[in-house]
Amino acid sequence: MKNDVTIGLAGLGLIGGSIALALKSRDDRYRIAAWDRDREVVDKALSDRVVDIAVSPDFSEFGVCDIVFLCVPVYAMKDVLERLKPHIRSDCVITDVGSTKGDVSLIMAEAGVSNQFIGGHPLAGSEKSGYSAAKANLFENAYYVITPGKNTPEHNKQLLLSVIRDLRAIPLEMTPEEHDRATAAISHVPHVVASLLVNLVRELDGPDGYMKTIAAGGFKDITRIASSSPDLWAGICLSNREMILKTLSEMEGQLSDFCEILKDGNRDELIRFFTTARAFRNSIADMPKSIIERQYDIVVDVEDRPGIIATIATALAQKGINIKNIGIVHSRENEEGALEIRFEDEESMKAGMETLSALGYGVKAR
Helix, strand or coil: CCCCEEEEEECCCHHHHHHHHHHHHHCCCEEEEEECCCHHHHHHHHHCCCCCEECCCCCHHHHHCCEEEECCCHHHHHHHHHHHCCCCCCCCEEEECCCCCHHHHHHHHHHCCCCCEEEEEECCCCCCCCHHHCCCCCCCCCEEEEECCCCCCHHHHHHHHHHHHHCCCEEEECCHHHHHHHHHHHHHHHHHHHHHHHHHHHHHCCCCCHHHHHCCCHHHHHHHHHHCCHHHHHHHHHHCHHHHHHHHHHHHHHHHHHHHHHHHCCHHHHHHHHHHHHHHHHHHHCCCCCCCCCCEEEEEECCCCCCHHHHHHHHHHHCCCCEEEEEECCCCCCCCCCEEEEECCHHHHHHHHHHHHHCCCEEEEC
């Protein structure tokens, strides 16, 4: 990799901001040129010393870049490319960070930049959005899919791969078709299903709101992603419409089969259904690097009394153990503890379990 690489970011939200933060935290090899439709965001990044060059609306400053990341929705890419094309060098790599690749590849072909384009999709994110939510470690140990074309120059691919590794991500190469088929099943349809479940409960709940009140445990886990941006997910569904419809059609068939098993009261088939699902889900969680982000959660058996969260948090802080989230478990349907704690990594989780166990608390990993 060259000693000095200039990275362009068209869009400085969660992903663009996290790319800038991650690369700036590495060393001084990277210069960051950034544009965002909200100039105040760029000014904030400049004052944070996360960005070196503020890009004007005509995009002329992107002419110095070795790679430009398009961190904008698919519907905005044509406009961004029109402004970008007159200024970038012929050896500049263009990449994106979107969750669909088929539509983006067509846009690049229409713009005549297919040879410079390498599709990209970091499998990392958050329900939060915007530069204020960006994190330097967002991509650590996450898969980062790239979809180079047949005519992609090898040195362009290697340059992008070196940057991805400096993000602490794990590169994974696919075709655009393979990517869109996979993400429809493991990302897009789950978002649809989560929202369907939430809307189902909203419609079934009575005026007393009991369903909403006791919604916890499994329901909250499976519907967490329904809190994501509606505008973003409407765009994603339209962009990967064909693959999502195919996956939903397959799911519809499996749901119909399950209904028949339940109508027949076939206990053996029900056990087989849940057993195969559990076995496959456990095999995903046990993989060292999984497309499904592994979470490091524990539940702690404590008395529900004033100050207990502060007591636990202080005990962990005194040992230098950082926690990601902490809160009361309001349902004991699936858990034996009253307090749930999430850690950043496995090492922190193990240290937290040892610390709290030594203090006499009942602790187990989720």
